[in-house]
Amino acid sequence: MHPAFSVIFLTTLIGVGQGLFLALFTGQSYAAVELVPSQDSTTFYGLGGLIALMFLVGGLIASFFHLGRPERAWRSAAMWRTSWLSREVIVLPVLMGLIFVYTVMHYFGLDTVLYTSKTGTTLQLSLIVGALGVLATFLLFICTGMIYAAIKFLQEWACALTPINYLLLGTASGFTLAAVFASSNAPELLGLYGNWAIIITAVAFVTRGGSLIRNSRIKAKSTLQTAIGIRHTKIQQKAMGMQGGSMNTRDFFHHKTAAFIKIIKWSFMILVFPIPIILLWAGMNAESTSVLLGAFIIQYVGLIAERWFFFAQANHPQNLYYQTT
Amino acid sequence: MTQLALVIDLNVCVGCHACVTSCKEWNTSGPAGFMTDENPYGKDPTGTFFNRVQTYEIGEFPKTETVHFPKSCLHCEDAPCVPVCPTGASYKRKEDGIVLVDYDKCIGCRYCTWACPYGAREIDEQQKVMKKCTLCVDRIYDESLPEAERKPACVLACPTSARLFGDVHDPESEVSVQIREEGGYQLMPEWGTNPSNHYLPRRKTRMHIHEDELQRADNPLKKEQRGPSAPVEGTTLDDSTSW
Numbered sequence: 001m002h003p004a005f006s007v008i009f010l011t012t013l014i015g016v017g018q019g020l021f022l023a024l025f026t027g028q029s030y031a032a033v034e035l036v037p038s039q040d041s042t043t044f045y046g047l048g049g050l051i052a053l054m055f056l057v058g059g060l061i062a063s064f065f066h067l068g069r070p071e072r073a074w075r076s077a078a079m080w081r082t083s084w085l086s087r088e089v090i091v092l093p094v095l096m097g098l099i100f101v102y103t104v105m106h107y108f109g110l111d112t113v114l115y116t117s118k119t120g121t122t123l124q125l126s127l128i129v130g131a132l133g134v135l136a137t138f139l140l141f142i143c144t145g146m147i148y149a150a151i152k153f154l155q156e157w158a159c160a161l162t163p164i165n166y167l168l169l170g171t172a173s174g175f176t177l178a179a180v181f182a183s184s185n186a187p188e189l190l191g192l193y194g195n196w197a198i199i200i201t202a203v204a205f206v207t208r209g210g211s212l213i214r215n216s217r218i219k220a221k222s223t224l225q226t227a228i229g230i231r232h233t234k235i236q237q238k239a240m241g242m243q244g245g246s247m248n249t250r251d252f253f254h255h256k257t258a259a260f261i262k263i264i265k266w267s268f269m270i271l272v273f274p275i276p277i278i279l280l281w282a283g284m285n286a287e288s289t290s291v292l293l294g295a296f297i298i299q300y301v302g303l304i305a306e307r308w309f310f311f312a313q314a315n316h317p318q319n320l321y322y323q324t325t
Numbered sequence: 326m327t328q329l330a331l332v333i334d335l336n337v338c339v340g341c342h343a344c345v346t347s348c349k350e351w352n353t354s355g356p357a358g359f360m361t362d363e364n365p366y367g368k369d370p371t372g373t374f375f376n377r378v379q380t381y382e383i384g385e386f387p388k389t390e391t392v393h394f395p396k397s398c399l400h401c402e403d404a405p406c407v408p409v410c411p412t413g414a415s416y417k418r419k420e421d422g423i424v425l426v427d428y429d430k431c432i433g434c435r436y437c438t439w440a441c442p443y444g445a446r447e448i449d450e451q452q453k454v455m456k457k458c459t460l461c462v463d464r465i466y467d468e469s470l471p472e473a474e475r476k477p478a479c480v481l482a483c484p485t486s487a488r489l490f491g492d493v494h495d496p497e498s499e500v501s502v503q504i505r506e507e508g509g510y511q512l513m514p515e516w517g518t519n520p521s522n523h524y525l526p527r528r529k530t531r532m533h534i535h536e537d538e539l540q541r542a543d544n545p546l547k548k549e550q551r552g553p554s555a556p557v558e559g560t561t562l563d564d565s566t567s568w
Contacts, residue, residue, distance in 0.1 A: 069454065147436070222513050226514065229526065246447060
């Protein structure tokens with residue numbers, strides 16, 4: 001497939017936003033049961049929620065550049081019964097709304113205690129809103145991943161590893177950003193976020209590596225023989241039916257050399273996984289915001305390369321009809 | 326249930342592109358608006374087409390055969406492009422099985438092109454909506470046309486009658502008979518899309534001359550091992566009488 005930067009930025013940016021929100025909620029729920037010290041509502045949860053929201057808004061804006069007719073985007077919520085894209089279009093604003101409410105409750109101190117146990121543990125309203133937000137976050141990861149995994153003849157995508165990778169890579173980048181944020185606004189939580197970021201990044205390394213191994217062994221179901229229905233081992237295309245190309249020759253192929261693809265693959269495998277893990281570890285030990293920020297930026301750049309590769313690697317069966325591109 | 330479709334006879338197609346041009350002419354002049362052409366007289370002309378003819382060479386020289394392969398939307402019975410559409414712009418008509426795009430609802434997100442294994446859909450680069458073969462839905466039901474002309478433009482244009490149009494669910498229709506009797510097949514059957522359009526394969530026209538036809542095997546004289554008798558020596562009856 002031709003990697004479209006609008007979709008690359010959409011999926012990577014909302015991944016960071018979703019992951020950061022999961023991290024914030026993790027911090028708050030750990031604090032609620034007194035596993036970690038509780039943080040200031042305004043400067044930590046409020047501000048953190050705002051940052052997560054900004055990433056989601058950024059992703060939403062990027063998505064509009066993918067549409068031919070963005071003014072009709074509202075129509076895309078119609079077919080949620082059958083289309084994962086439609087489901088994503090519904091879940092994304094729902095999640096943004098929940099994070100907005102969560103952020104406002106924290107920032108303006110509108111949170112209330114719903115229940116206090118005998119030991120003094122409190123259940124706050126923001127935790128309920130946050131839990132709904134977490135549910136929406138997971139739904140959104142599933143929707144985003146299933147948009148790709150649901151197309152059965154894109155064999156590189158049609159696999160359970162696709163939504164799992166979206167979930168883990170987004171969460172890893174979000175927790176890395178949470179570590180950066182904690183190092184400046186809540187140093188007590190740096191260990192929590194940093195360690196989780198390292199763990200999730202390491203797990204994502206396994207699942208993304210797994211999908212690379214799986215994809216390198218794929219045997220294409222469709223061949224030129226099944227595409228045109230002629231049984232002969234030697235078939236050569238002489239004319240594609242057009243002179244100056246068409247959408248079929250532009251939108252379904254990356255138009256890059258095999259060497260370039262290989263470089264991108266190895267760059268993302270290094271930029272997304274080992275370097276951020278080392279920098280997270282170093283940044284946590286040195287309590288250095290700039291080192292942690294470096295970890296986040298490098299991981300995000302790596303994720304852009306990862307997403308580019310994700311699209312470029314998928315070989316659409318329609319390319320069989322366009323042998324000379 | 327009706328399922329309108331095309332049957333394309335690869336044995337007859339000569340690759341003249343008349344179906345391509347007549348399709349473009351009819352559909353660019355239709356009520357749905359023009360079909361974009363970019364750079365039509367320039368170096369790299371490109372544009373929106375519903376139908377294209379490709380050419381393949383089968384085999385290795387000198388044992389080769391050229392196959393011209395017209396390709397358009399196959400109006401799949403289980404069309405994968407329809408359920409993925411987020412707006413419902415892409416739909417399959419219940420009454421005749423034609424897969425259509427509502428150009429007023431399409432947001433141009435291209436998800437349906439990902440979901441079509443045949444690459445039958447093209448985005449119109451100026452109108453920014455998805456377009457594809459409509460089986461000339463604005464023509465086949467037009468009662469102001471003579472009945473013989475209520476067929477897709479490509480079918481009418483084909484000089485060799487390589488394109489047949491009809492209901493593939495009616496077992497007695499011309500298209501069904503052709504599929505059944507001439508070995509009609511579907512493209513990429515492995516994905517279960519069940520395309521309605523079928524292709525008829527190349528058929529070799531061979532003359533079969535059996536030895537029997539040159540020399541009668543059942544000649545009774547041969548059967549009895551009795552050839553013509555040898556000439557007789559001396560005078561015969563024929564020599565002494567004149568009839």
